[in-house]
Amino acid sequence: MSPAAAPLFRAPPRPAPPDTGVMSPARSPLWHPAQWRWPLPALAAWLLAWAVCSTGVALREPVAGLLAGLVVSALAALLVQGPWRRLLVAAGFPASALALGASSALPGWWWLLPLGPLLLAYPLRAWRDAPFFPTPASALQGLAGVVGQPARVLEAGCGAGHGLAALRQEFPRAELVGLEWSPLLALAARLRRRDARVRRGDLWAEPWGGYGLVYLFQRPESMARAWAKARAEMPGGWLASLEFAVPGVAATARLPGADGRPLWLYHVPGAPQ
Numbered sequence: 655m656s657p658a659a660a661p662l663f664r665a666p667p668r669p670a671p672p673d674t675g676v677m678s679p680a681r682s683p684l685w686h687p688a689q690w691r692w693p694l695p696a697l698a699a700w701l702l703a704w705a706v707c708s709t710g711v712a713l714r715e716p717v718a719g720l721l722a723g724l725v726v727s728a729l730a731a732l733l734v735q736g737p738w739r740r741l742l743v744a745a746g747f748p749a750s751a752l753a754l755g756a757s758s759a760l761p762g763w764w765w766l767l768p769l770g771p772l773l774l775a776y777p778l779r780a781w782r783d784a785p786f787f788p789t790p791a792s793a794l795q796g797l798a799g800v801v802g803q804p805a806r807v808l809e810a811g812c813g814a815g816h817g818l819a820a821l822r823q824e825f826p827r828a829e830l831v832g833l834e835w836s837p838l839l840a841l842a843a844r845l846r847r848r849d850a851r852v853r854r855g856d857l858w859a860e861p862w863g864g865y866g867l868v869y870l871f872q873r874p875e876s877m878a879r880a881w882a883k884a885r886a887e888m889p890g891g892w893l894a895s896l897e898f899a900v901p902g903v904a905a906t907a908r909l910p911g912a913d914g915r916p917l918w919l920y921h922v923p924g925a926p927q
């Protein structure tokens with residue numbers, strides 16, 4: 655089919671394709687931007703942001719309108735795939751507002767407003783534990799070959815759901831749970847991964863008992879604490895960490911991972927409880 659004749663909405667393929675880490679058309683509903691052909695998601699996001707902002711201006715609340723437009727842009731950006739598309743979706747509204755001279759109607763400090771949505775998307779605690787880097791789609795390949803098929807798998811700090819997608823490829827039948835501190839990222843993960851239970855919460859406060867595997871992609875400084883928690887709460891289970899090893903502990907296995915980031919696997923001593 656030529657690109658000009660391509661339909662705007664893709665029909666769900668049969669049979670369902672293997673999970674690629676991207677929300678699959680078979681799983682996402684028709685209204686979801688993952689179903690729309692580019693650049694429809696960007697156009698829809700910009701229009702919606704402008705509609706919300708214009709409502710604020712009409713109600714004589716231009717600052718609230720602008721803030722709401724920025725929140726809409728940030729949320730929409732979390733629903734599309736790929737860093738460049740995300741940037742385009744997120745930046746389209748503020749850039750066009752600047753270009754159209756909307757800033758002259760606003761107080762001088764308006765440019766500080768994006769800080770609000772940024773902090774909502776990425777609270778300070780999340781910055782301290784790990785900045786936002788998603789798990790590459792192929793990073794967990796071979797994981798099931800080492801740890802088997804645990805019934806319950808936790809992703810501690812699941813971001814926008816990329817790690818959950820990679821986990822699903824390895825564990826097609828497992829109960830997947832994602833924990834995420836950022837409310838916006840937790841919402842995005844919930845929307846993208848209907849096959850997982852995603853909760854907003856602190857990965858350090860949540861008990862890890864009952865999970866056969868805990869996967870994380872955090873920071874080097876977090877790894878000793880993660881290992882201590884795994885030893886205390888999930889004997890007999892597995893801890894998997896992308897890129898960062900537990901200092902001073904010999905890994906049970908090391909898989910190639912992706913993009914030069916190895917996947918470190920640790921079998922926690924003790925019998926499962």
Ligand SMILES: C[S@@+](CC[C@H](N)C(=O)[O-])C[C@H]1O[C@@H](n2cnc3c(N)ncnc32)[C@H](O)[C@@H]1O
Pocket residue numbers: 779780781782783784785786787788789809810811812813814815816817818833834835836839855856857858870871872
């Ligand atoms: C490097 S990102 C990885 C995201 C996701 N695991 C993935 O691989 O696609 C780390 C994530 O952990 C989250 N995070 C950091 N500290 C956290 C905490 N204490 N509790 C829950 N989530 C946390 C961050 O908000 C961020 O989304």
